[in-house]
Amino acid sequence: MKRFYVAGLVLAIPITVALVMLLAPTRAKSDERRSQSTEIRVDNFTFAPATLTVSQNRTVTWVNKDDIPHVIASNDGLFKSQALDTDDKFSFTFTKPGTYAYYCSIHPKMQGKVVVQ
């Protein structure tokens, strides 16, 4: 029993190391994707970044940092938020690749784009 146990340990360590080595890049890649910013700050009557590039199926969140409410609306009517007061957020998940232009429907000079790859 003891020999099997030792042999098991001897085998288990390299297998674990191999598994970690195999999985590590995947996990790192996943972390990288998770840390990719999908937030758009609405501040001083501008969207930052003005153009945000994300991969497919990502959820983009707008957060209003102004003292004035804003309404996020896509130019083609795909999405429209309720009025966002200070610190309010609005999220939308982009399921298809493409370029999505949006604006603030009450301050239409404010414009931005989300590019989905």
Next chain:
Amino acid sequence: MARRNHFDRKAGGLIERDHNHDGIDRRGFLKCMAWAGTGALCVIEGGVLKSYALGAEMNSGMKSHQSKGLSFVQISDSHMGFNKPANPDVVATLEAAVAKIKALPHPPEFVLHTGDITHLAKPQEFDMVDQILTKLNTEVFFVPGEHDILNDDGATFRERYAKKAKGQGWYSFDKNGVHFVGLVNVMNLKAGGLGSLGHEQIEWLEDDLHHLKSSTPIVVFAHIPLWTVYPEWGWGTDDSAQALSYLERFGSVTVLNGHIHQTMQKVEGHVTFHTACSTAFPQPAPGKADSPGPMKVPDDQLRKVLGITSVDFLQGRHALAITDSSLG
């Protein structure tokens, strides 16, 4: 009718850009901000703007005519519900505006509110404004600002203030021989654009004005300026030129707007454009800040940059006297 910019050189200090050195401000800015603090009277007669200090107006003999005409007051941008540092107490400043109106030597026959009644279009915000304005004991006419139509395309606004109005809330009425038109230019705004009246409303306006004699004084009121104040901040109305073309034949046209939270005036031909102060918070002069957001001023200065606008129509004189006065 010749379209020209006119004003009295004596007004002094009001021209922002006079590239041709001919006394005409090509960009059309007459910065009246200072007037709000000092109290001044602008008289428009035959398209010529004259400016008097309030003390001078007392001696000008105009007072005796006012009782025969029509007096009304414009308030704007009360932003009920706003509670940020630029003014944590918009209830108190709206109440101060009401007190100011009640203290006027000639009580106004009615009051116009040129929009942004509320900050977030919440029923309790509308309720609070109604409660405060009831103390005026006079009729109040409203047009919506973009803050009043936020989540329901203006349904709440129309239900409260414009039940008999056409389309998205526009209407007209007559008082003492003056024709008043309330317009809506905060709906269906296009990406990258300015304020918008829309085809249906412009057609209605043409029809509404059609039967009037050219001698009828006209007052048009709407939230966003109907003249291009500063397009970079959206301070203008995309399709106002067509609407204004129907007003060209009239001898006296006064356009009253809000939205920009500061007084400005321009006279073009027989049309006087004027914007009123907010009762809630000031906004920066065009291009003088990163954005047109609320401007924080020292607490003891706040009421000096908030205000009301009184308008007196002098019957038989075709003159409208516009007076801005600050709350403090």
